Amino acid sequence: MKIIGISPHRRNFLRKAVAAAPAVVLLVGGASGVASAVSTGESAYKPTYFNDEEWAVLGALVDGLIPADAEGPGALEAGVHEFIDLQMKTPYAFGALWYMQAPFVASAEQFGYQFHMNPREMYRSALVGLNQAVQTKLGKSFPQLDPAQRDAVIGELEQGTLNIGEVPPKTFFAQLLQNTHEGYFCDPKHGGNKHMAAWKMIGFPGARADYMDWVLQYGKKYPLPPVSIA
């Protein structure tokens, strides 16, 4: 039986987040123990868009959305937070792939995104807004909360009941969850899905993309590990 624990990589991240933001004391909840998947040969990632406070909150959020456990890698091991930071340099984060002409009118949810901020602006506003809301309510910063408390806060974000400032909480939650899934399952070329561990967990062969010999092998387990385009 595998021991459910926190990987050295994730532990490293949390430790660095503490070091980078000295005012924040991280209480790492749950059993610490044997690493599950990832070795730590990699040099530490330094965010280029997010500042220390934002980075610590972002890391704790994605850790809550996809925690490390015996099933497979957590978001931090997969590099989801690093992926999101890298994405902030792309045209997407500047809103350049979207129709962003004003006026922005609040409308029924079926009409999709109608908020004026691009992803860069949204993250900047929402991460700090969320941390302030938690500080006010619980007297601690978000990364300081234990996992159960963090989950409760994420639940409020999802339900839209936590006021995080200018950004509607559900809008931020949808953006964060989408980017988290992207960072978890994308080709490692983009900085997420490190070591293709998330693909290995579900059995997705990545960019093999040639199943001429497999299409008629009904019900047989596909035997080859994934490949990346990186």
Add this chain to the structure above:
Amino acid sequence: MADLKMKHVDAVIVGFGWTGAIMAKELTEAGLTVVALERGEYRDTYPDGAYPKTLDELTYLQRTKLFQDMSKSSFTFRHNIASTAVPYRQIGAFKPGEGVGGAGLHWSGQHWRVLPEELQLKTHYEQRYGKKFIPEGMTIQDFGVSYAELEPHFDFVEKVFGTSGIAYSVKGKVVGDGNFFEADRSDHYALPPQKVPYTASLFQKAAKEVGLHPFVEPSANASQPYTNPYGCQMGPCNFCGFCSGFACYNYSKASPNVNIMPALRQVANFELRPNSNVLRINLDSTKTRATGVTYINADGKTVEQTADLVISATFAYNNAHLFLLSGIGKPYDPVSGEGVVGRNIAYQMMSTVQMFFDLDKNTNPFIGSGGTGVAVDDYNGDHFDHGPLGFVGGSPAWCNPAGVKPISGIPVPHGTPAWGSGWKKAVKDNYVNTVSFDIHGANMVYRDCYVDLDPTYTDKFGQKLLRFTFDWKNNDIKMSRYVTDKMLNVARAMNPKSMNVSVKNFGDKLDLRNYQTTHWAGGTPMGTDRKTSALNRYLQSWDVHNVFAVGSSVFPVGIGYNPTGLATALTYWSAKAIREQYLKNPRPLVEA
């Protein structure tokens, strides 16, 4: 005033997707000098589909690499005529194309004909069920062209596309276990049917068990090496799983770039100009004749291109946009019911059944091909008695394993949390153990569902966006719920552990967030009566006789199948009329 004036040509084509490419081929064969203007960039298998770079779900699907550049132009939407429309800001429910090849470069390859009764929907329903059967406000009408007239064109399109499939009946004789409901054909498909992936085989077996008539879908993903009538070559599809939303690296999926461009490159009387955004079709002072088009080129210069013939070959609704911006035809007014441009917009109504199996099922959903699978037509069109059911329309259903990729959504059982350990375990347990099928319904047309110009929002060039006024109607929801309920018999025969059924409820509104289908139709409907159609039966503008429009915008009603097969066959039908009748004596081909 234009910054530049280009040398006069015989014909200018606006848009270079499937229908623009077909028109370019037909008109250059007729000896005309032809210029095609494509708003997007140049694209081809290399480099846009090159292995392995193209196998990148994030770049192509999430970051919409081959789709319309929404920062330049979009659409607005509202649910009814009393409300204010807001922009479609991010690509969600539908994925319009842009660039050389248009949506034909990144489509799936489902290649269907049409049901003969859908071409004369109003006449058919009135004859079988009586005039009162058609609900108040439903504006269905006939195309004005028959299946017999289009059949040779369907046959030729299948040969151009290298379509793989199995016929049921050829020249009146039953020849194989193809679609029992398919209309008679003059010839077999271009290639033998595709291999059937595992999930589709499970669907096939179950559908047979419950007494339906499953068949292997016609697929424009080649089952064998192929050379088409234009001398363009295709390689056999290898089920790579990166089909819809991607350019095919293997030259297996039919596209204008693979199946027509290589032939057009050989002729001197054709020129393709990418990055050319057409603002309007120019008319002379009588407003009955077009003189050419005005467009913005890659340098931002305004360019005038004069031509004797103008073909509007843009994606679906964009033909209505161009007609409205150019003042061609009377704009439709939903209050009076008068006017023709913008009339009869239709979408499609989907429902989906996802079935979950044990951990060792190994359905391997990464193996797939966009146009391949097994379908049933028993509840499509009027293949079942609508009399006691009280709705118009039907749905084909298919299990079409197109390649499930992990970011865009791994099915998980209803009730699974959206995040946390529970979500993670569910995606792990279900990715290779799920089977899905879709019920892909027709959407009827209604008096208050239409397009016009938005009063507020503009595109990058300062032109008004196209505004959609659209919502679901009870007739269509009733149809979808009936067919979905019938198809659950197939799902139960597959004996899953559990299933998710997503079907519209009465009162559900059009939702633009999650992908549904890109198959919009209408806006410049064809027909036999100029009071209810913008184009005559040859796709010629009633008002400006040297303007023709091609694409699914010409459909006067929605259809059950994917529209590419019908849109392209109609393009050949129109091209034949231009070549054989119009060029000899330019005039309205139908007396109004």
